Amino acid sequence: MPANRFNNFNNYGIGIGLRVPHYQHILSRKPTVDWFEIISENFMVDGGRPLKVLDQILEQYRVVQHGVAMYLGSTDGLDRTHLRKLKRLVRRTNTPWVSDHLCWGSVDGRYTHDLLPLPYTFAAAAHVAQRIREVRDYLEVPILVENVSSYAEFHASEMTEWEFLSEVVEKADAGILLDVNNIYVSSQNHNFNPYDYLNHIPHDRVGQIHIAGHSKFEKYILDTHDHPVLDPVWKMYAHATKRTGATATLLEWDDRIPSFDEVHREALKAAKFCTPAEGGFAADGDASPKNNDVRGASLSPA
Amino acid sequence: MAALTRSSKPPGQDLRAIQRAFATGIMRPLTAERGMQPKWTNGESTRKAAAAFIKPNDRLSSFDRLEIYNKQYWFRLLDCLYEDFPGLRSLLGDARFHDLSVAYLMKYPSNSYTLRDLGNRLEKFLMKEPRWMAPHHKLARDLVRLEWAHIVAFDGEESPPLEMDALLDGGDPAKLRLHLQPHLTFLACDYPVDDFILAVRRRQEPQGGASNAVAERGPRRAAKKLKLPRPEKICVAVHRHDHSVWYKRLEPEAYLVLSALRKGLTLQAACERAFRRRKADANFGATLQNWFAQWAALGWFCRAE
Secondary structure, eight states, X not given: OOSOGGGTTXXXXXXXXXXXXXXXXXXXXOOOOSOEEEEHHHHOSSSSHHHHHHHHHHHHSOEEEEOSOOOTTOSSOOOHHHHHHHXXXXXXXXXXXXXXXXXXXXXXTEEEEEEEOOOOOHHHHHHHHHHHHHHHHHHOSOEEEEOOOOSOEETTOOSOHHHHHXXXXXXXXXXXXXXXXXXXXXXXXXXXXXXXXXXXXXGGGEEEEEEEOOEXXXXXXXXXXXXXXXXXXXXXXXXXXXXXXXXXXXXXXXXXXXXXXXXXXXHHTHHHHOOOTTOOSOTTSOSXXXXXXXXXXXXXXX | OOOOOOOOOOTTOSHHHHHHHHHHHHTSOOOTTSSOOSBOTTSSBHHHXXXXXXXXXXXXXXXXXXXXXXXXXXXXXXXHHHHHOHHHHHHHOHHHHHHHHHHHHHHSOOOSSSGGGTTTTHHHHHHHOGGGGTTOHHHHHHHHHHHHHHHHHHHOOOOOBOOHHHHHTTOOTTTOXXXXXXXXXXXXXXXXXXXXXXHXXXXXXXXXXXXXXXXXXXXXXXXXXXXXXXXXXXXXXXXXXXTEEEEEEEXXXXXXXXXXXXXXXXXXXXXXXXXXXXXXXXXXXXXXXXXXXXXXXXXXXXXXX
């Protein structure tokens, strides 16, 4: 539900991804934003401007870490260097939760730098769940697992994607970062009903939601994060939040990035679509006080 | 959720085998037409190999589905090298830089979770396979070194700097070893590549932030050609100051001193190297003192880990 043990009992409202083209605007204008999501790996560095910018952001805003390289489904051992640097960043940001993807991306020490789909087997689910437990024990923060968009399916699969996601998070006792756009993209690429997905996951484990835009091609859809959110995705988001309650929501816009104000306006549309029975986000799209110094202002359980 | 039942799967369908097959497919170079290669590594049909583990759907074959990932792999990684080595790309031109990048990634696939490290073995690759730099061997070598140093300087580690007074608190110069910031690189070049790269970067289009989203487009548009520099021996420090990367020209003797300190020589031994080259300069002691004051002011010296 909105504030639960998977998001450390926080309902952060509506946030956007922190991206380089917006740094100057954010630091100079200090716009009111509920929270920012950072790509962890962009800040898992030893020094320099990235950390300086992050520290300035942390003085003003709440920040949540989202990773792209933990590769929870890889069969190589967990990358200890990655985890060590990730934990150092967790301490710096005080992120209430850490998210990464239900995918793999490296094998035999070779990294593809992609979020690759897993075969939906019981063995894979057990493998991933074990790794999530190890990561959580090491990082000492709740872990949310995000469903990826995909373009391939495997003969080896023994269940649907939503059954696999449910199996993994139940086994690992982990939360879900529900990417509604990814569900839509995969549903079109793999011919399933996205509402079956939304209806059959453990809603009480959803700690955060992602929304984004995508691109349609003749025979498939690509998850490009370079457009506004499309209507079918907004409808799915409305349906999802009826099940999960008003949950911390984040707009991803990663390519052909428009102005900060345009991205933020797009994100705030989420308030209009989030109408669960127990009440959605505040009417202005903000579940937290309208105050630039929000970081210390509303961290108590909602 | 409905109860699920386990089923036995044919041998070879385990997770690691699937991941190896998938990685093999997507990390192979694209054809000239930017498609997936028709032959698998064992010479069999890629269609057959892909069909063995990937399901088709009503619009795409197993081959087509794997090809989407194959393209994204190369678009993403080549884009990263284009961004990190704009000077080398400008020197070699788009087509040759593309071929060089593919050959490099085939020889040295990424071994790090971060794309930041993707080019960390490019210099090593070029030294082993210098044909990729022909006919501009020295200029290309200088460029790749400077461009990698730029990456290190951008986000490399920084230790608390030592002030000038604290430097000499260490005691006897014959025994004192000074430590330099990890993000600093000193280079002796045959070409004024610092000026060249600055000119290239000024012409670059601004880039967006990193993300995990799929790259819809292919590799970016052609780089604009710049006039190549004439040979000129220079020494340069690539460093970070006030969170920005700078290229600072050094006199050859300054380069000697700093390189010697970096190698772990004592303060006295490092300075003697420079004195030997400037025997006739009566004021060299004062010059050297002035350099050290500048370097300390830039925060280049730090305590040992």
